[in-house]
């Protein structure tokens with residue numbers, strides 16, 4: 001089956017974020033901001049708080065619940081409308097686990113062994129990592145294929161997993177001689193597909209980085225945002241005229257990319273404005289832009305989080321809508337594989 005065969009499928013977007021900590025500026029620029037743009041373009045959009053992925057590394061149960069609600073509040077505060085998009089937490093739709101198992105049996109060990117995120121997250125002591133962390137990419141394939149999604153907006157770090165999803169879908173179609181699953185495309189766009197740590201320009205900004213100064217959290221107030229940007233690691237050189245000249249200056253390049261993504265501009269345009277200026281001038285401008293963009297989101301998040309029962313209600317409604325889409329696709333998959341479903345008729 002070729003990509004052209006996706007023409008037979010309804011254009012549909014699926015993406016997710018792990019509630020494994022508070023949302024960061026990296027999650028916002030690499031994912032959330034673009035999720036809102038896709039929703040506003042009128043494409044069918046399904047967004048999931050992937051709590052089953054989050055528990056592939058240890059999560060305190062009470063914190064996991066809070067973080068899931070906080071992430072839901074972050075989505076809504078950033079512009080996801082739970083009526084126009086489907087917004088839910090993964091564990092409330094059992095089809096993710098059910099299809100996940102089937103796809104575990106399609107994915108090959110050799111493919112999984114090449115996944116760089118497992119190597120990064122498992123670190124030196126891979127023997128002690130959970131089996132779930134290893135199988136994570138096959139569950140992610142199930143998340144996407146359960147809805148016959150055709151497009152997956154993600155940051156650069158998730159590209160390999162979406163490509164694996166395509167391999168799994170193609171192998172399933174080939175093994176069972178069907179054209180059942182689409183081959184979903186990763187959608188990686190914008191100036192900030194990989195936002196880097198504010199303390200180390202070679203490391204991804206991450207919600208589980210032990211250093212809070214390495215990231216901007218969506219819940220940070222204006223003072224915290226301004227202070228983190230002021231203290232962000234940089235160099236002593238002024239900003240150059242071209243992007244090429246930032247090649248060996250990862251921290252400077254990161255701040256320019258963040259500015260560009262927040263302003264919805266090209267990094268080249270940002271350099272045109274700031275070329276010749278040092279960070280003494282650039283950082284306050286960036287802080288002002290970041291505060292202006294993020295403050296309304298954090299204020300709205302706080303308001304939404306004051307009513308956790310309402311968040312749970314919205315997630316429950318989203319899960320029902322997701323389940324209604326997923327169930328027939330899962331049942332058809334079970335039929336294709338040869339599983340008897342007589343109890344459900």
Ligand code: AQP
Nearest residue numbers: 017018020026030031154155193194195205206207208
């Ligand atoms: N630094 C980043 N720059 C751009 N995009 C990013 N994303 C994450 N970090 C950045 C994108 O956000 C989406 C959700 O990611 P995730 O929460 O499922 O997992 P992750 O990529 O592992 O994110 P974190 O923050 O690093 O989480 P932890 O610390 O728990 O591992 C994805 O589309 C991702 O590309």
